[in-house]
Amino acid sequence: MSSLLTVRDLSVAIGAANPVDGVSFDIAAGETFSLLGESGCGKSMTALALMRLLPAAARTAGGEVAFGGRSLMALPESEMRTLRGGGMAMIFQEPGTSLNPVMTVGKQIGEAIALHGGKVSAVDLLDAVGIPDAARRASEYPFQLSGGMKQRAMIAMALAGAPELLIADEPTTALDVTIQAQVLDLLRELQRSRGMAMLLISHDLGVVSRMADHVGVMYAGQLVEVAPRDRFFAEAAHPYSRALFAALPDAARRGGELASIPGSVPPLDTRFTGCRFADRCAEVVPACREAPPPWRELGEGHRARCIRIGEEKSALATRQEKPEKPGTDHVSSAFAPLLSVTDLAVHFPIRRGVLQRVVGHVRAVDGVSLELAAGRTLALVGESGCGKTTAGKAILHLIPPTAGSVRLDGRPLAGLAARDMQMVFQDPFGSLNPRLRIGDIIAEGMRALAIAGNHAARIGELLGQVGLAAEMAGRWPHEFSGGQRQRIAVARALAVNPRLLVLDEPTSALDVSVQAQILNLLRELQGRLGLAYLFITHNIAVVDYLAHEVAVMYLGRIVERGTAADVLRAPRHPYTQALLSAVPRIEADGTERVVLAGDMPSPANPPSGCHFHPRCPHAAEACRLDYPREVAVSPTHRVRCVLVAAVATGGPD
Amino acid sequence: MKPVLLWSDALLFLLLALVFAGGWWSRRQAHLRDAWQKVGAGGTAMAAATVLAAFLVVGVLDSVHYRERLPDAGNEPGKGPVAYSNEVLSALDALLLPLKTRTEKTYSAPLATHLFAKESLDGEGRDFPRLKHGGAHLGAALDGHDGDVAARVVIGFGIGVALWLPLWLFARWRKFGGSGTAIRAVLGTALVLLLIAGPVASLAAGYHVLGTDKVGQDVLYLTLKSIRTGLLIGTLTTLIMLPAAVLLGILAGYVGGWVDDLIQYLYTVLNSIPGVLLIAAAVLMMQVIIDTHPDWFATAAARADARLLALCLILGVTSWTGLARLLRGETLKLREMDYVQAARAFGVGRLAIMLRHILPNLMHIVLIALVMDFSGLVLAEAVLSYVGIGVDPNTISFGAMINAARMELAREPMVWWSLAAAFAFMFALVLAANLFADAVRDAFDPRAVK
Incomplete structure (x- = not known):
């Protein structure tokens, strides 16, 4: 097998730091090689070095890159330019910023075609990437396209030069799961039909499992393991790879502790003497810290950089499989709910014209009802734009609700209930004021609510509770990593002894290993303090691990709710089914996947009848007429779908 | 002396005290x-700071005012009223x-001996x-003019180096620059400044180095x-404008609604009036007030000073809009930050949020705007005095000098040295x-490439 791209000992230097340090791999024509790793491991930097598009501060410090037999490092810039796009093309993570907003999509693709002397037209390419009504879309501007379509347009642009190698840097990370499924299918299909090789950069084991032929795991600038896909997912050898698997939340690990990797990825300028993973490794021995581990060949192209391979089996593997505690899932409705939300609605007026008349409403949240008991977790699941975050904020009264009621302990809330309900936000970097010390940040709530007691002692106690040291109260936010900041945000919320936490995607900005730390912390705090969680997320695996009950939202309304087992194991609503099947999973389960067409409609102008019917594979005439009523399929499981209603009543409506 | x-x-x-207090406080802020x-x-930056410091020294020296005691007219010393x-x-x-x-009778060229x-x-x-x-010291021996000038320049260089050496030794002794400060740039600029100042001082003892007007x-x-006039206009104006810009900018951005509308209308209206007209009207009004109340001012200097302050005030009133608009935009962004949302979830009051969460995160913009506005205001003073609506005619300023130069440039042969x-x-000050x-x-813009 001759390789299309050969990388040998590639190193990138930024000042004295080496974000990429001696990386070697091969990609054969028509094959997908996947670089896997957490953020800050040098994956993107590797891709940019291949294209010779490194940022100004960085430079290639050594190594050899050969593409189709030609050495890229020695090529003059003019030839490199024809190679970019022509020989190898790249698509980026953020489709929103990769397109020029003042040029039509067709023109931008046409530019790329003209540059490489192609014969195809922009419309053909848009057609090839599955954009419906390509001729019309080609004359539109990027802002008129949805995120998924922009990424398709980016792929079309990358295809303009008929490249032999496509470098895809986290191509679906910014997209929703249902759209991610579409784009991944498209990439697969294009790769097959054009015989392209692909370098896929991802942090998502599910995506890698679905797409890759070969997998390379990167850690702190080095490849630590390279293996064919099947071998990698069957028997990953490096402790880091195995820890990544163990850190993944899912139903099997419910009730137990996730294996988290302590600490976080070392900063770029760290000087290493031994194995780079030694400080976080559960199986470390003194020899690990003495010299860099050499590659170990494990046969069939599988190799790993670890001196302990074959010595003994992981301690990690034994720690995870604790059985689910029986009974914990079925105690809910016996208690009076702590929080009960009825017909909550948030409508934002759309104003137009000189007089700013209200011409319509964005129905961000449109009649949401849910209940949550103390000590339980309710997951509010949905894609971006479905109104789940707005619903969470409206429950706290951070956004005034337009209609509906929120009751706490049966008493209706008229405003903030700061002592009882608190929120943890998604972005750990935006949620702490950079100009305040950690102690002041945590004390803010206690001060605002005039909570008596020794604040300094309480801050120390809270920091201890979230796994940080009490001395850290005097430090500034910028001294902490993302995971530590999220712990601080949790401590801040806990400072006022709330009974309910609204967690708005608390782990989606974090790496898998750090996500596991935070999920463990949340689970432990719930057990200890009896907190109720309203967990807002799009990550089904996290829901499966943590939630007792699940509510699925689509376009401002809850389409299905019930216990986690009800909704995730036996979904009844077609949207829930599609959402669950779109999630890339590591174990290929062989079941038929439901891929949804199109995008979520705008909440300013929702479709008539059932909001989901334009995308629903089972849509019938009745779906266009009225929004379906809520139907109880079991005491704990409610669905809003005409089809389900028909089954439940046993006859035609 | 009084x-x-x-x-x-x-x-x-007051401003200097604030700057020093701020500097001392910021030493503790990481x-x-x-x-x-x-x-x-x-x-x-450090070379520029050295030049600025030299200007500041001149400005501060020029701000320590006193009145001479007049010699006692006929009275016994210590008796009778003291006159100033x-x-x-x-x-x-x-x-x-x-x-x-x-002073001479009228124009003379730099270093001239004749009118x-x-x-x-x-x-x-x-x-x-x-x-x-x-x-005058040359007497009739006018042939010695060139030699005398050359000798004075050499002596001047000597004085410059002599003044610089202790500075240099002091820097060596205290090991400044150990923490990465560009002390060489400071010392180099100081040397250049002293090498210019030395000869100028030594020549000034016998000649009019830059001529006479x-x-x-x-x-x-x-x-x-x-220099003092320029510095005052550049700094006092910002002192006046700053509270208005910060307060209104943050209020408009954070409170929003009708408050935002009101503030926006206010600064749109202010911006729509031609600035020069507004300043002219205000200065003329001030002039009338000053003229009708001569008893308010003990001396001509106090009267000129009042007019200078009035100019600062009116420049401040017309120039807060830009910064306020900038701060409003930034506040709009900050108020959606999660930490502000978190503070709201605790029921923290609006004022407390603005003071604790918004203002500290805006300070870098304020600082940048202050330093950037300074040079613009120095230039504005020159332009306004040139059109005759600037400082009091008794106040010496760059603008007044340039205004006078208008006539001088029209003369034949041309009188160029005032303008030059x-x-x-x-130019040195603004650059x-x-x-x-x-x-x-x-250094302060977080968006700048690090």
């Missing part, structure tokens, strides 16, 4: 200290007393009359006196301010 504290002096010293260290490490001169002098005047008092224009001399036809002071005043003296002197000093502002912006 010290006099003009209003502008008081405000300038992020501020880091940013300032970054400024300190830049060679250009009507004229308010400054420490700078005291230093430059020879320059101030040795610039021919006059009829008593019975000896028309010729260039000899200057009263310029080159229409009424025979030394131009070097005028330019040095102009004003231009050179103003130094701009270079320093760039460095401050680079």
